[in-house]
Amino acid sequence: MWLKRLNKKLSNSKIGLIIALFYFVLIVASTVVSSLFYEKIYLNITQRKVSEVSVQTLNSIQTNINLMINNADSLSKMVLSNSDLQKLLRQGSMYEDLNTQAKVSSYLYKFIQSVPYASSVYILDNSNNVYSVGADILPTLPSDKIVNAKWYKHVIEKKGAFILELNGGGVTFEKGQENYVSLIRLVRDMDNMNKLGILVINIPQKSFKQVFDNISNDAETNIVILDKENQKITSLKSLKDEKENVEVNINIDNEIVRIGDEFSGNDTGYKMKKLGTTEYLISYSSKNNYNWKFVSIIPFAQLSKESMTMIFIGFIIILFNGIILFICSISISRIITLPIKSLLTSMKDIEKGVFNEVRIKTYGYEFKKLCSGYNIMITEIKKLIARVIEEQKTIRKAELYTFQAQIKPHFLYNTLDSINSLALSGCNKEVSYLVEALGNYYRTSVSKGKEIITIREEVEMVKNYLKIQKVRYPDLFEMEYTIESNCFEYKIPKLILQPLAENALYHGIRAKGKNGTIKISAHKGEGIVILSVEDDGAGMSEEQIEDILISKDRGIEESFGLRGTFERIRIFYGNDNAYKIESKLGEGTKIVLFIEAEEKEE
The missing domain is CATH 3.30.565.10 (Histidine kinase-like ATPase, C-terminal domain)
Known part of the structure; x- marks a missing residue:
């Protein structure tokens, strides 16, 4: 119905208005469509570029953490190869020789003080005695907690290679609420490679956070490190910060675990994921020997916000081109309508009894013939009227x-x-x-x-x-x-x-x-x-x-x-x-x- 009314109005409108309106609608529609396509394409490009940068950042963090863990591995080898510690453990008990124990204690204290990413050291001997050194150690730790830990047999099977367990893998080695990573390995006799005990070096969360010091602390961006079981080791932001930026009814830890599960089997990658009502760009990297996952979470709205300047510039360029095209269309329509307007004016004068020929510069063969034919008609009408x-x-x-x-x-x-x-x-x-x-x-x-x-x-x-x-x-x-x-x-x-x-x-x-x-x-x-x-x-x-x-x-x-x-x-x-x-x-x-x-x- 409205199309009929519009068609009726247009049929009674001036041709110049119809041409201008047509070009205006065409340019507005093309500008809007072009802007939407430009925005979509630019956001896709930005998304890919940001994800690539995010993966590079994650790889850099991963490299630094690998370096820190490798250093911790080397230092742990120094500890277990200490002659006093070897002597003491060969005797079957850490408390067998107090003089040697004192030397070991002094060595371990100096070790903790000189190594910033080691907060405490635990040693379990073959007599199931637990010996510990550190600021946040527990007063007493039953040996059966270690012996019955889920990772105990795995450490024995590793035959001297280390494993990493978040928060002791179920054994509480340190007080406090912050996470820590336990580097656990078998202590073997340097002479015959027999089992002498278990060495545990705890690396505090703050040591991992130091890796983020050179990372831009954007208010909306977060980087999370997950262990092999997709448990959160640490993140660029605290849980409190995350809750302020994400919907209250979303469990952040659960969502992060799901993200880790979705990326299993891939070294790197990125994807868009909706958490609650917010869409996020999630990048992922897992290039290490201990199956840790490094995840970057960036709200898509932030990408849009950061890209808005370029999108706005693109829109202005498209709009400017549209305006130029509209002006050109008006000029073209004037070339068409001016001769027609002159003919209409002359026709209106005819209604008043005034017969004037059209004198106007025309463009195009058709308009020249039209004006020439009209002038010939006016001349003949004048002659006829005179007769x-x-x-x-x-x-x-x-x-x-x-x-x-x-x-x-x-x-x-x-x-x-x-x-x-x-x-x-x-x-x-x-x-x-x-x-x-x-x-x-x-x-x-x-x-x-x-x-x-x-x-x-x-x-x-x-x-x-x-x-x-x-x-x-x-x-x-x-x-x-x-x-x-x-x-x-x-x-x-x-x-x-x-x-x-x-x-x-x-x-x-x-x-x-x-x-x-x-x-x-x-x-x-x-x-x-x-x-x-x-x-x-x-x-x-x-x-x-x-x-x-x-x-x-x-x-x-x-x-x-x-x-x-x-x-x-x-x-x-x-x-x-x-x-x-x-x-x-x-x-x-x-x-x-x-x-x-x-x-x-x-």
């Missing part, structure tokens, strides 16, 4: 002569009718007077054979006509003439006042049934001569006046009188406003003619 005007002038003159030819018999019939009535009545003197007035009337009207006469001659004819009517109706009316002397020589069509005087007598005074007065006047106006015939007879209603002025297409019989006179004036002067009727029912009528003040030739 029609000449033909109309000829027709108007013929019509004028026809109307005049109709009026003369009309007047003669009425006059002869009057003479006949007087003769039948035996009024010979009146008949003589009437015949003399009729002769003077026709002498003025016909003697010179002209259809255009002066106002003086027209007034004389009216006087003779009213003399004739005065004989017929001696007590019915009186006459008043007010003619300015400077109006006598202006020329008018013959017999335009006489029908008005006749109308005033028959349809005005006689219709009223009382004596009245007929006033005939002429005075000069601005560029015109104003003639009027006035009576104080019956008058006319507005409907009657409107019928006379509007109803032009009447028969010949109805053309005599007012309508015929008005039509003759209209044809002769080519003006529909050359006459006016002022009348009020019961008070009289005044007919005014506005004649051009010039000596108009026949």
